[in-house]
Amino acid sequence: MKRLLKLYLNTFDGLSREVWWLALITLINRAGTMVIPFLSLYLTEDLEFSPSTVGSIMAAFGLGSVVGSWLGGKLTDKIGYYKIMVFSLFVSGLLFVLLQYLKTVLSLSIGIFVLMLVADMFRPAMFVALSAYSKPENKTRSVTLIRLAINLGFSAGPAIGGLIIAGLGYNGLFWVDGITCILATLLLIQLLNPKKSKVLDEVKVEEPYSAYKDKAFIIFLFALFLFGVMFLQYFSTMPIYYRDSHFLTEPEIGLLLGANGFFIFLLEMPLIKWLENTRFNKVILIWFGALLTSLSLLILNFTTWSGILIIGMFLMTVGEMIAFPFANAFALQQAKKGNQGEYMALYSIAFSFAHIFGHKAGLESVSVYGFDNTWYIFTAVGVLCMFLLLILKQFLKAKNIIS
Template sequence: MKRLLNNYLNTFKGLSQEVWWLALITLINRAGTMVIPFLSLYLTESLNFSLSDVGWIMSAFGLGSVIGSWLGGRMTDKVGYYKVMAFSLLATGFLFIALQFLHTFESLCFGIFLVMLVADMFRPAMFVALSAYSKPENKTRSVTLIRLAINLGFSAGPAIGGLIITTLSYGGLFWVDGITCIIATLVLVMVLNPKKAKVLDEVVVNNPKSAYDDKAFLMFLVAMVLFGIVFLQYFSTMPLYYKEAHLLTELEIGILLGTNGFLIFLLEMPLIKWLENTRFTKTGLMLFGAILTGSSFLILNFTPWSGVLVLGMLLMTVGEMITFPYSNAFALDRAKKGNQGEYMALYSIAFSIAHIFGHNAGMRLVDKLGYDNTWYIVTLLAAFCVFLLFGLSRYLNMKKAQRQKSVEPLIENTLIEHE
């Protein structure tokens, strides 16, 4: 048992002190955004908005996320990741506090749009900072550590949020959200000051390539939008399926969904550490993860036995643990040839787009076609994602072969001249 624990702890070794601080800041920030899971309840129960109005307000939420990610990437390339992160965290804190004083439909649409715009400026800046504070060989594990912080934050946030609502009402929730963002800003300023923090992989590109001209990266982004749409069904349509098709209780649904976070916390870092020592490529691993995630929906139609839900959750969790860290690492690698903020902004936007369309499309498909047909369609989307990732792998191999061919004559000429 002691050896097993030591092996687990060893998977965290080699990561820089700055990455650990960045993970703590992310944990505080994500745990602090506890208002998000309760937003629809707040809008319907406290402010008495209709479901249609809530739908439009949530669309403003998604639109703010997309524009914020894009703007964060632009600002990161212009003024640097540190200033963008500090501004985003501090301004988000004050905006969360102010949000509780908005009560009309129009003001809430604008307020939530503005909150998400400022809040999601943090993401591309954080990814660029993560790249700078990580050694090249540790980038995937550094990303995995940040994912652990995000998962812990999202796990703790709703539980703390429910307690705050019970004791202090929704108003208290906005105050705590705002204060935690401000605390995260203070931690950032104290421990990640550019004059003190140690940069391990500084990338300077004299003639940066635009991400919009990078065909491989654009193909990758489309695949990630599709993967995001498929993955998000586990947090929108799937809980309804558990309850309506398999008659699970809220407690059973909570345990099943909680298994996902627990397995990620327990196994993702050792899994990534092991995969780092294999010969698999990032695109090959993403492709395999997408196959597992798509399969988790397909098997649901094979049997009415409720045990298949556990198998589906396991397949999805392993697929997520492989695809997300390696997709993030792939984006960081591609960003080295261009404007890093622009690349990481587009990567963040891919999942913002998935949020805008994924939940809504899944609900409508279930309503019109039923669960079985919806799972077939979701599996088809996953298959298209796999096809794109396979095409991406072939394209990158072709480009690599072309570069090798162009280098060979130069090497031969050099040898001839030497002789």
């Protein structure tokens, strides 16, 4: 047991102190945004809005995320990642507190749009900071550590949020969200001040290449969007499938979804460490992750046995563990030849668009075509993603670009 623990801990060797601090700040920030999973409940229960009205308000959520990611990338290239991260964390903390005082559809739509705009400015800035604080050979594992922090934060946040709602109501949730964002800001100022931090990979490009003209990166973004649309079915359509087709209870659904975070925490870093030492390049590894995720949906139509749900969840989780870290590492690699903020903003925006269209497309498909056909449709989306990744591989090979 001690040997296994030592081997597991060794997979974290070589990561810089700054990357660990960034992971801690990300953990606090993500655990602190616990109002987000409860937002639709708050709008329907406390404010008594109809589901249709809530859908309109939540559209502002996705739009704010897209604009915030784009703006964060632009400003990161102009004034630096540190200032953007401090601004985003601190101001979003204040906005979380103020959001509870907005009660009309218009004010909430504007408030949520502005909140997500400010909050998601953090993402491209954080990715650029991560790149600066990581040695080139450690970037994929550094990304994986940040993913672990995000997953732990998202796991702990809703659990803590439920207790806060039970004890203090939704108003208490907004206050705690705001305070944790401000606490993360103070930690960022104390621990990652540029005067104290050690930059390991500072990239200065004299004539930066535009991300919008980078054909390889554009192909990659389309593939990433398709992967995101397919992957997000596990967080909107799939829970309904578990309930309606396999008659799982809410605790059983929670355990099945929770297994995803547990497997990631336990296996992702050792898996990435091992894959980094294989001969496979990043694009092929992303392709394999997309293959496993596509299969996780397809096999659901093979049998009515409920055990297939566990197999599907495991395939999706392994696919996610492979695809996301290497996709992020590929984006950071491409960003070295241009304005890094611009590249990482587009990377974030690809997922924001997947959120806008993925959930809606899955739920509409189920209502029109049923679950079985929906899984075939999104398996086809996964196959299209894999096809684009093969085109990307050939394009990079023709250009003699190492991926």
